[in-house]
Amino acid sequence: MISKSTIEQVFETARVEEVIGDFVQLKKSGSNFKGLSPFSDERTPSFMVSPVKQIWKDFSSGKGGNAVTFLMEHEHFTYPEAIKYLAKKYNIEIEETEQTNEQKEEANERESLYLVNEFASDYFQKNLFKTDQGQAIGLSYFKERGFTNETIKKFNLGYSLEEWQAFTDEAIKKAYQLDYLEKTGLTIVKEDRKFDRFKGRVMFPIHSMSGRVLGFGGRILGNDKKAAKYLNSPESEVYHKSKVLYGLYHAKQSIAKEDNCYLVEGYTDVIQFHQTGIKNVVASSGTALTPEQIRLINRLTKNITVLFDGDAAGIRASIRGIDLILEQGMNVKVCSFPEGEDPDSFAKQNTLEELTIYLEENAKDFIQFKASLLMLDAKNDPIKKAETIRDIVNSISKIPDQIKREIYIQECSRIMDISENVLFSTLAQINKKEVQDANTKFKTEQKAFQVIKDEQPKQKVNLQYELERKIIEILLLYGNETEDFEDLVLKEDEKTGDLKLEPVIHKAKVFEKIYLDLQEDEMQFSHPKFKALYYTIIDTLHQEPEFSTKDFVNKLDMETANEVTTILMEDERYALHDWERNHIIPKEKTESIAQLVNQTILSLRCFLIDKKVAEYQQDTLREESNSKGILEDVKDYLGLKMLLSRKLGKVIGAKV
Template sequence: MISKATVDTVFETARVEEVIGDFVLLKRAGSNFKGLSPFSEERSPSFMVSPAKGIWKDFSSGKGGNSVAFLMEHEKFTYPEAIRYLAKKYNIEIEETEQTDEEKANTDVRESMYLVSEFAKTYFHDTLLNSEEGKAIGYSYFKERGFTNETIKKFELGYSPEAWDAFTKEALGKGYKLEFLESTGLTIPRDDRPFDRFKSRVMFPIQSMSGRVLGFGGRILTNDKKAAKYLNSPESEIYHKSKVLYGIFQAKQSIAKLNNCYLVEGYTDVIQFNQSGIENVVASSGTALTPDQIRLVNRLTKNITVLFDGDAAGLRASIRGIDLILEEGMNVKVCTFPDGEDPDSFAKKTSYDDLVLYLENNAKDFIQFKASLLMNEAKNDPIKKADLIRDMVVSISKIPDRIQREIYIQECSRIMDISEQVLVSTLAQLVQKDVVEVGKKQKQEQKAFEVVKNENPVDAEKVDTLGIVECEIINILLSYGNVSEKFEGVLIGTNPEGEVGEVVVKKERKVYEEIYLSLQEDEIEFATGLFKEIYNDLISVYLQNDDFNLERYLMHLKPEFAQIITDIVMNNEKYVLHNWEGQNIFPKTKLEQLNQNVTDNLFTLRWYLISQFIENAKNSVSKESEIDNSEVIAEIMDYIKLKTKFSYKTGRVVVRYH
């Protein structure tokens, strides 16, 4: 079990924008950062990170929290694993305390599969470097491919021995359970004797964006025609090949920094490019490109350059992938290599400078690529040329941005020597067809969830004024509790003319003191149960500590409380997503309005509670003539005067919500 001291050090060291920046392309938005949600499909940023508060909020999915919460949501880490990941990232030594039997029993299936996969990666890598068989076969193969020792270690390449059950026996001997060896696909079950799936193969670990081992690719080195040249781990609880890109762990920082991602087909393409000095490269690992894989890149950059060798089959396949990339609102280019060359072979014999220059000079826009690829086939055949143009317009129709579509239509018109009007008309038909299809799909979905109309509909739910005000007061405490302001107060005293009456004075207090003392003075308590609990806890922390730290406070809260507090604090950051400054609109900051905001909310809370009292008192007035209601009525009149005074003090009419 990880010690509390280690956990505290991790929380104090980890910076939320750095942790999330490894997975999501973040752009500065004022004092915050924004980016595309990694939890939903979107093209406009709704994901906000606040470095000052140490928290994040995804407005599209409602998720939020600190850096540990992000890792648990995004990478499906357990809490201890998220702490270990951050400790490794920030080079923090982990102090261990003995784990209880109950804690050991709570280790779930997915975690066990990850542990088995991590062990397998270490075993294969060690076998490659240190066993006689591994060095003679696996290591020799990688050296023949031109891979250096640094490259082999960077990608943690390995070798699985020729013996039928060498790995399985080793894993079982180390205490790993057979069920998890089988569920990860590392071991194939058989009644008499389970055996290794990847026997006699060089191994390529497939990692998630955070570096977790999800599965493996294995290449056979013998001439066995019955065996597949490349073999991948089967689909499992932790490995879904359509959602994984090989090399993303090693490439993520370079992709974000250079704002471009090179997409290749195979493991060795990625590795050879890395060794040549180009690290922003990933591979679809021989599978057809999928939307999930594209979204993985979309979190880091909007730009993809697809690299293909010159064979016709590969180029045809690339066309299908291009349309998928365009649908995700990304910019795509295509670069092909000379006949007989692929990314691996070309990078191996080309210097870094020449390779960069080649990629820059030969990367074509998808319109130019389609035209150059298919024009030779069309040549003087009008029908084939018409099909080619239609095919190009289909690709353009996939682009969500209308301005980009317009620009590409102009480019297509220029290249293919055809009027823009015809292309625009064809594009409009395609777009309208897509709209109709989406409409049909939505209607089908609505039919599946039809609800019988209520003949006696109830009134819309009333606005919870009290909850809104209490929520805002908590928000102020969380964000600005320790800020000092000069608040107005009323005392009975003598004015300059010598008259006795109310005298307005200004006294400097911290915000939490003003809120606490004001509510204490009027003997007001929060009415909403959850907010009352949070308010009391917050005030207790402020009264006992001179220095309140939101990130540290969140560390020690129950997860459900931490989520609620994150929602409250980050809700104010929504306006940053709209880029008002870019439209020459400069709203006042929360800090600039702090004094007024505190005063307004305290008066509104009093006003609302007094309104409730007046309504209750009115209902208690008896209509029986023999009962004397004068005392109740007098009390009601006094409270009405006080309510009017509060409205005057705030300089506005407080809206009645009921």
């Protein structure tokens, strides 16, 4: 159990923009920050972070909340894990009690898989440093690669003993269930037998962006030709190869700082570069590069430099990934090493300064690299040269930005000695085919959508829902502020005897004004979530003179916090589209808080009167109804509606 004081200290210390900045590249936008959504595939920012309110909102997925809820959504942390993560980040001491066997059993499946992986990572590290076999085989291998003890511990490298079920037996002994050992892939179960997947291998834990162990890569050190040199954990609920980049946890801050990411192929490439001093490097873990992996990098930087081995196979693999990177709207450079060298060996043999200079001098723009490489293959063969040019133009067609496409066409024309007109014509042909394919797909999808759409009844705007939501918004933003409220009261003119509306000014806090008005008319919220939220806010404002939306959100459950965040960040949607730059200036609510309060309350009262009159009209249709009494009530309500409409007209027409 984590103490209440520790949780409060975490909330007090953690800054939402710093926490999210470790996962998403944020750019200043007025008093807020914006970035690409980490929850959806998008190229236009719809993710907003408010340092003032200490909340975030993702307008593409609808998610929102504070620093803790972000970690729970993005990293699938439990609440205690999110608190522990933040405590570690901000060097806050936290009391942890060891989980009992019963607690381990009660943990949900996803959490249990994480727990098993964490245990395995610790177990393999202990093997490496504290067993004779681990030191003689595993540790000596890492030393031969040139890794220091500090580096080995930083990347949590380990060793799995050359025994059939040493790990499995130890895990079961520690009360971890065999079912979860099998689901993570750490243990293979066949009929009555069970044995360790990674026996006799050095171990590379694969971490999530926040540092959780998702799975493992294991390298065999023996001469068994039947066994794969590298073996990865199988797909599981927590480990998806196509969505993970090795080393991203250690590289994320450096990637954002340097505004560039070096992409390599293997685990040791990442570790060696990191040890040399270049930390903005990640690996695709031996798998073909995927769009999901590229989008992980895209959250932190728009620039990728692909590093590959000097051999032909490494070059070919890199070319295949370039088009994928271009499709994501990113800037690509490529850098090859001398023949026979790879990023690991080259970094090991050179100092940080030498490595940095080499990368700067040899990193080429993708079109220069691809042209020079393919032209070597084409040589003097005109057919191959034509295919090469089409290949390059095809890559250019993947670039979403039209200006970049044109610049690359010009560059291709210069390098390949061919007219721009021919290249633009070829590009148009490729784009035309892509557009035709896209239109065909769109029309097919639209037909299917239209069938569903026709079956759906058209929904009207729920005015009561919107007005109740507006009251919650006013309370959250301005509840504790004191305003001069103008109430319009009916007074008799001394000369004519006519009734007219005259203003009466009184000072009150916004939440008190709303509460008293709703109480006076006995108005109730019709939507349960708003009703519960309303009383929670009113109660908090009564008890806490220094009301803070940040502290308030921190105390809410995840679903309610999401709703509150959506309300609080609604206006920030304007900043995402740079409306002010286009001379569209949204009116600030703070210019007339009192007017906004009166207008909202009066609108709600008018709506409820209309609703009541409609109910009475239905009653008159019933045979047994007291039509005379009902008509008198309707007359009274319509008179009240007329008075309220006059008040509302004056409120709306008032100068702001």
